[in-house]
Amino acid sequence: MPLASLRPSPLVEQATERMRAQITEGEWPVGTRLPGENALAKTLGVGRSTVREALRALAGAGLVQARQGSGVFVIATEPAQDWPGRLRRAAITDVYEVRMIVETQAARLAAERRTEEDVAALTAALAGRERAAAGDDAAFVDADIALHAALVAAARNPVLSDLFAEFAPALRERLIDLVELLGLREHERNPGHDTHAALVAAVREGDKDAAEDILRTELEQTLAHLHRPRP
Amino acid sequence: MPLASLRPSPLVEQATERMRAQITEGEWPVGTRLPGENALAKTLGVGRSTVREALRALAGAGLVQARQGSGVFVIATEPAQDWPGRLRRAAITDVYEVRMIVETQAARLAAERRTEEDVAALTAALAGRERAAAGDDAAFVDADIALHAALVAAARNPVLSDLFAEFAPALRERLIDLVELLGLREHERNPGHDTHAALVAAVREGDKDAAEDILRTELEQTLAHLHRPRP
């Protein structure tokens, strides 16, 4: 079965994912010698160089190891807890859904537990987001993420903060693409400002339900954009 | 400066290590656009395909990302951070709180999206938990976690499943301690059975609110034990 004739992504990545799946799903257990490069090229329907690059990608991830003259061998079935990589490969809608779960509940906790310093940090971050509205898309997304990070920090749970930090890079990348693609900031330089101000206010006032609702509504709007990126 | 003319190791690996060093040592910070393939081939003294394979290896390790027509960009300076270790060092109450957030919301999604296979898996896991009630504490905790994993899987979000899988080992360790410490199973061999059965039923019926409430109540009880482990 050859790879999809139309190419939604580079052939190398498709080949890499196919073989990665065969490894993680146990079809090629640890110790297996993979078929030869020519054989893989034939079954995958791509050129030999493409196969070689895909194998290098797997080797870089620590899944396989090539031995000249002997073959390519599976040396691990998991990419060593590679969360950033997994997030980068995952569907953006799945990532965003988890972000919604984590952040809406973090907002509840933040409204319960926020200290004066948290409120100060949130206010500063909100001002930073307003300032960044004058800058380019990347700067604006950074400021937006900083505000959300401050919100999660106010929940006063280090594990939660670490979790959000793990998501941030993947989020940043995709959000910048999204903002550019949709031209979200063409008519309004500072989209979502009122919502975010209301969110900060709700946390300051300790209104759990309001904080959760405001944030959920805001995030659901973006998620809706992700489901149909072409306006 | 070309690579060593005599080759103690494949040129690809030498090239990979050279470039990896330039990234980790800060010579190419995050965001840098690497020189073109031809330029790299010249400076490294190797062929273009060798450079391409080396870049693939770095991409597989999550250090760089290629964008067609634009260039190859540095996206990270370290392969990954040690999440399992961080979780093990974190306070159990913080870990458990995040677990609650993730799992209660997963229960909502599961009630929405569960397929027939999911329901079958949940039922099987519930039966397994009942069976494990005859075994020792470790086996019982394993069966309990398997049931919760099946619940998260029914939410049909791979990122969420991965996230729970990340928490599972840390959870298992602490829960076994907890069960032994409190002697939870001295008077009742199968604590929480009714609750879990009700949870599975709620998911089967698609009752989002019930699923969330049942699970939250259950988890809050355990969390309360964690706050004062000495009875």
Added chain:
DNA sequence: ACAACACAGGTCCTCAGACAAGCTGAGAGG
């Protein structure tokens, strides 16, 4: 003067072919 368009050059992506280097197992020879 300003905005929209067309284009050229650079980039990565893919393939095919060729040869070199290294391992492995079958067979010849002792």
Added chain:
DNA sequence: CCTCTCAGCTTGTCTGAGGACCTGTGTTGT
């Protein structure tokens, strides 16, 4: 039975050729 040679496989490396894509530049139209 053991050892050695070697043919045939494997991966490693390079080259040349297009194709697809992005970006900045210059042109054109208003």
